Amino acid sequence: MRALVIQHDHVTEPGLVGARLVERGYDLTAVTVVPEDRRHTPDVTFDFPEPAEWDLIVSLGAPWSVYDETAVGSWIGGELDLLRKAHDLGVPVLGVCFGAQALTTALGGSVERSPRPEIGWTSIDTHDPAVVGPGPWMQWHYDRCVPPPGAEETARNAVCVQAFRVGRSLGVQFHPEITLRMLRGWLRDGGEEQCIGQGVDPGELLARSRELEPTARANARHLVDGFLDRVVASEG
Template sequence: MRALVIRHDHVTEPGLVGDRLVQRGYDLTLLAVVPRERHHTPDVRFDFPDADGWDLIVSLGAPWSVYDDTTVGSWIGGELALLRKAHHLGIPVLGICFGAQALATALGGSVEAAPRPEIGWVGIDTDDPALIPPGPWMQWHYDRCVPPSGAQEIARNAVCTQAFRVGNSLGVQFHPEAIPGVVQRWVDFGGAEQCERLGIDPKELVAHSRATEQMARENAYRLVDAFLDLPSCPI
């Protein structure tokens, strides 16, 4: 089985989600969109592959906004077209944070600024704990999804929709893939200043990520397993 993993920047990686997909028999193809040297000027030209031939598509997070045309306008349209076609072909799409926002937009929803940022390990309210455990989950976002018409909201908190399903596709606002090494890279690559502006100690955030790694792994594996085992729904 072939899974396409869209890695928007050099900092993020499929982490725990990728580990579980490999354990479940998937061969991962990582698609890097913005190279390291263009992280601060991510308006690169990029040609996305066709959706045909993949068994699963995962769209990871990114430090930018889906709606920021000056930042991602040169390539976001190609990704939205890929996700839209995959979904309509019945190919499951798992969107994570920015990826969830891209999925929502591709299917007729939208993205807007959240009433406040969320950074850190946060519990959520879930209607289906077998699919979306209550966490806590790693959060790092300033925007939120407005799910498309017909989407089933599965989880939420006071800030935003935290998980939604449309047909065979699932979007989550949090980061089930997050491992301590990735959290450290987020902190090192501009995240420390973001944390400090919000009164968060970045060292404590990384330390907490290490202390809860086993719990995070178990929750991520449960989510991936449940997603892969979802019965097919009409698109």
């Protein structure tokens, strides 16, 4: 089975989600939309592959907003088209943070500024714990999803919808893929200043993440299994 992983920047990787997909028999092919030398000018051009070539698509997070055309430029249109075609073909999509926002936008929902940012580990209220557990999950976002028509809200908290499913696809606002390597990259590339601006101690966040490594791995495995066994395996 072949899975396409869309990495929007050079730091965010499939991480724990990718590891579990490999364990479940998927061969991952990762493509990076914005190379490291264009991080501050991310309005690149990028040709996305056709969704029919894949058994599964994973769209990961990004440090930009789906609706910020000065940042994402023309490539966001190509990704939305890919996700829309995938949905129409019944190719499952797992959207993570920015990926979830792209998924909801592609299918007729929208993205709006969150009433407050979320940075750090939080628990959520879940309507389907067999798919999306209560956490704790790593959060790092300033925007939130308005799910598309016909979507089923799967989890939320006081800030926003935290997970939704539509057809054979699932979008999650949090980061089940997080690893210490990834978090260090986020902190190094501007995240430390963001944390301080939101009253979050970067050192404490890193220490807490190290402490929660086993929990994060177990939660990611549960999410991927729930996605594959209950969402992907459904008739849509």
